[in-house]
Amino acid sequence: MDTVKKICAGDIRSASRLIRDLEDKLPRARPRLKELFIHTGKSFIIGITGSPGAGKSTLTDALIGEFRKQGKTVGVLAVDPTSPFSGGAILGDRVRMLRHAEDEGVFIRSLATRGALGGLSQAAGDAIHVMEAMGKDVILVETVGIGQQELDIMYHAHSVIVVLVPGMGDEIQTMKAGIMEIADLFAVNKADRPGARQLLTELAQLLNATPPGEGGWRPPIVSIGNLYEPAGFAAKTAELARLVHEHHDHLILSGRLAQRMERKARMEISDALRACLLEPVLRRLAESGELADIARRVQNRESDPYSEAEAVARRFLKSGETS
Amino acid sequence: MDTVKKICAGDIRSASRLIRDLEDKLPRARPRLKELFIHTGKSFIIGITGSPGAGKSTLTDALIGEFRKQGKTVGVLAVDPTSPFSGGAILGDRVRMLRHAEDEGVFIRSLATRGALGGLSQAAGDAIHVMEAMGKDVILVETVGIGQQELDIMYHAHSVIVVLVPGMGDEIQTMKAGIMEIADLFAVNKADRPGARQLLTELAQLLNATPPGEGGWRPPIVSIGNLYEPAGFAAKTAELARLVHEHHDHLILSGRLAQRMERKARMEISDALRACLLEPVLRRLAESGELADIARRVQNRESDPYSEAEAVARRFLKSGETS
Numbered sequence: 001m002d003t004v005k006k007i008c009a010g011d012i013r014s015a016s017r018l019i020r021d022l023e024d025k026l027p028r029a030r031p032r033l034k035e036l037f038i039h040t041g042k043s044f045i046i047g048i049t050g051s052p053g054a055g056k057s058t059l060t061d062a063l064i065g066e067f068r069k070q071g072k073t074v075g076v077l078a079v080d081p082t083s084p085f086s087g088g089a090i091l092g093d094r095v096r097m098l099r100h101a102e103d104e105g106v107f108i109r110s111l112a113t114r115g116a117l118g119g120l121s122q123a124a125g126d127a128i129h130v131m132e133a134m135g136k137d138v139i140l141v142e143t144v145g146i147g148q149q150e151l152d153i154m155y156h157a158h159s160v161i162v163v164l165v166p167g168m169g170d171e172i173q174t175m176k177a178g179i180m181e182i183a184d185l186f187a188v189n190k191a192d193r194p195g196a197r198q199l200l201t202e203l204a205q206l207l208n209a210t211p212p213g214e215g216g217w218r219p220p221i222v223s224i225g226n227l228y229e230p231a232g233f234a235a236k237t238a239e240l241a242r243l244v245h246e247h248h249d250h251l252i253l254s255g256r257l258a259q260r261m262e263r264k265a266r267m268e269i270s271d272a273l274r275a276c277l278l279e280p281v282l283r284r285l286a287e288s289g290e291l292a293d294i295a296r297r298v299q300n301r302e303s304d305p306y307s308e309a310e311a312v313a314r315r316f317l318k319s320g321e322t323s
Numbered sequence: 324m325d326t327v328k329k330i331c332a333g334d335i336r337s338a339s340r341l342i343r344d345l346e347d348k349l350p351r352a353r354p355r356l357k358e359l360f361i362h363t364g365k366s367f368i369i370g371i372t373g374s375p376g377a378g379k380s381t382l383t384d385a386l387i388g389e390f391r392k393q394g395k396t397v398g399v400l401a402v403d404p405t406s407p408f409s410g411g412a413i414l415g416d417r418v419r420m421l422r423h424a425e426d427e428g429v430f431i432r433s434l435a436t437r438g439a440l441g442g443l444s445q446a447a448g449d450a451i452h453v454m455e456a457m458g459k460d461v462i463l464v465e466t467v468g469i470g471q472q473e474l475d476i477m478y479h480a481h482s483v484i485v486v487l488v489p490g491m492g493d494e495i496q497t498m499k500a501g502i503m504e505i506a507d508l509f510a511v512n513k514a515d516r517p518g519a520r521q522l523l524t525e526l527a528q529l530l531n532a533t534p535p536g537e538g539g540w541r542p543p544i545v546s547i548g549n550l551y552e553p554a555g556f557a558a559k560t561a562e563l564a565r566l567v568h569e570h571h572d573h574l575i576l577s578g579r580l581a582q583r584m585e586r587k588a589r590m591e592i593s594d595a596l597r598a599c600l601l602e603p604v605l606r607r608l609a610e611s612g613e614l615a616d617i618a619r620r621v622q623n624r625e626s627d628p629y630s631e632a633e634a635v636a637r638r639f640l641k642s643g644e645t646s
Binding site: 030033034037038040041051149167258261262265266268269270271272273274275276277278280281282291294295296298299301304305306307308309310312313315316317318 | 353356357360361363364374472490581584585588589591592593594595596597598599600601603604605614617618619621622624627628629630631632633635636638639640641
């Protein structure tokens with residue numbers, strides 16, 4: 001059986017290998033992704049974002065449990081900030097999630113953030129497509145949501161949960177606009193800690209000052225207390241799971257889902273164009289040693305980056321297509 | 324007098340207008356940047372990064388004061404996380420810096436983070452070049468350093484200060500690799516708060532477990548206390564200013580500066596290639612309505628993003644140059 005058929009049959013090893021190959025940009029990976037694309041588009045994709053230490057992994061873990069109770073299969077993609085040089089995702093406090101590792105209905109993978117060329121959103125989109133082809137009912141995508149690229153990844157999702165914790169009040173202020181435009185639901189973690197009331201107040205004020213979003217949706221706030229009081233914690237995460245489904249229903253009923261999916265398609269096309277137009281040219285220049293020559297000329301101020309790039313564009317783009 | 328001459332003479336209005344035009348990608352901006360490039364490369368560029376609420380702006384403000392005392396002219400570029408849709412930087416707690424607004428030797432500008440195409444590093448690099456051409460002795464570049472793009476901006480700098488505060492211990496763990504590879508100096512802010520000792524201990528352990536960086540440099544840690552005890556605060560920020568100059572001297576003496584500047588040049592070239600190769604093609608497709616057609620086909624699963632991007636590449640790249 002070929003790789004794509006195996007993935008569509010849910011084979012974990014084939015899926016893992018393809019995700020790794022896509023991340024490493026191996027030439028054999030892209031034809032497979034193209035082949036399996038027809039099998040995508042049926043999963044419910046949920047984005048989870050927030051600062052480091054906000055408790056995203058604990059929440060993701062709890063949501064996995066909720067969806068499994070409902071009999072749904074789950075894919076999890078964790079995008080980690082790591083060294084721009086060494087690559088490689090850090091599992092960090094994801095250890096908790098390992099309790100799901102034995103469960104065949106759950107498939108968990110990490111992506112490292114690497115490279116300066118904006119390939120992160122593309123790698124995430126590719127990995128999500130693989131999980132969709134596997135037939136996962138729900139896919140949870142977790143990022144540290146402060147950077148632009150990490151926020152962009154949320155555009156791959158249907159519904160986005162922003163996780164906040166007390167004591168990060170500054171952040172609400174700083175992130176105001178960005179958070180309000182990306183969040184479909186708010187989860188306030190560690191809501192039993194000092195500062196929780198202030199955070200909830202500020203958040204409510206911000207919500208009141210913001211016009212309702214797409215189709216009249218008003219992001220609900222779920223405040224989640226102590227992980228070590230299991231009954232209360234479970235009730236709150238169940239509520240969050242219910243509300244995120246409610247948001248999905250709202251998108252469908254209000255006709256807004258198609259709009260979001262168009263935005264997602266445009267982002268994927270622009271990511272793919274980067275891979276098919278820009279990266280081959282950069283690779284060619286690096287392999288021939290020209291990139292080093294150009295860098296030397298720029299460093300010595302014999303030339304400037306834009307003049308060099310324009311010359312490259314004239315050389316590689318068909319005439320009349322340069323700018 | 325033409326714009327570039329005015330900028331080189333330090334004219335604030337011309338410089339501000341060019342930075343804004345570059346950010347807005349107006350066609351008239353690029354020729355000017357190319358023209359002034361020859362006047363760049365003489366400033367000392369210092370990157371300052373850390374989480375929201377870590378006190379980066381307070382520190383930047385204090386460093387401005389230090390460098391001004393030494394008779395140096397200062398440029399400040401603040402890169403803010405904002406809405407991916409609406410654009411526009413939020414001044415937030417930068418109000419403090421306004422006390423320098425009357426000082427002719429200080430030039431402060433904000434950049435908003437916008438767009439999913441990785442243009443942030445480019446916009447920052449361009450703005451830095453304008454400040455260099457203005458003849459600023461020192462340029463402080465401040466970002467919220469958790470995202471990949473925001474970290475990438477630090478490659479524009481000669482020396483990077485990572486700002487930490489107590490109570491963000493989780494972050495050190497999460498960011499371990501990324502922070503250790505980017506930081507030339509650590510500033511621990513609010514070091515009079517609970518948790519400071521723990522943070523300093525963890526940081527020291529991490530430094531001890533990490534091999535020394537380029538040319539044997541060991542990132543020093545400066546712990547900075549209460550802003551409202553002015554004498555102690557001033558002494559500590561003076562120490563930080565001294566150490567950052569020491570790092571610059573170290574880079575020059577160890578021969579590592581050239582290496583960093585090559586990395587910077589390569590990044591600028593790849594940013595410029597994106598602007599000259601990818602963006603014109605995307606613009607063309609958007610203007611002709613083809614991008615909407617492609618998005619529709621991808622949404623309907625009649626096609627996939629990579630097949631579409633490959634077809635675009637065949638159309639725009641000279642034959643033999645596609646991948």
